[in-house]
Amino acid sequence: MSDPDEKNGLELAVEAVGGQAKKLATLLEITPQAISQWKQIPSDRVIAVERITGVSRRFLRPDLHPPELPSVDSAA
Numbered sequence: 001m002s003d004p005d006e007k008n009g010l011e012l013a014v015e016a017v018g019g020q021a022k023k024l025a026t027l028l029e030i031t032p033q034a035i036s037q038w039k040q041i042p043s044d045r046v047i048a049v050e051r052i053t054g055v056s057r058r059f060l061r062p063d064l065h066p067p068e069l070p071s072v073d074s075a076a
Contacts, residue, residue, distance in 0.1 A: 009041050009049075009060035016053035027052045 007015070017023045025032040028048060041049050041060050050057045057065040 009055070009062075010035075010038055012055050012059055013041065013049050013053045016055050024049070024052070 014021050014024055017027060021035045022032045025035045028035075028045065043061065043064055046057050046061050046064065049055070049060055058067055
């Protein structure tokens with residue numbers, strides 16, 4: 001099994017539903033052909049994919065949902 005840090009969000013989402021893009025497509029109510037055209041999860045599908053798979057949007061599309069940075073206390 002490869003390192004999860006090396007997988008893109010689409011690979012993580014497909015893996016989360018059992019490893020079949022067809023199953024993800026069914027759950028999203030789209031065609032498997034639509035998913036086969038994705039290089040990454042479209043921005044308008046990220047929340048639905050997160051809800052269905054349980055994979056955080058931060059992993060699905062880190063370019064759109066980067067990890068939150070810790071706040072800096074300016075009173076220090």
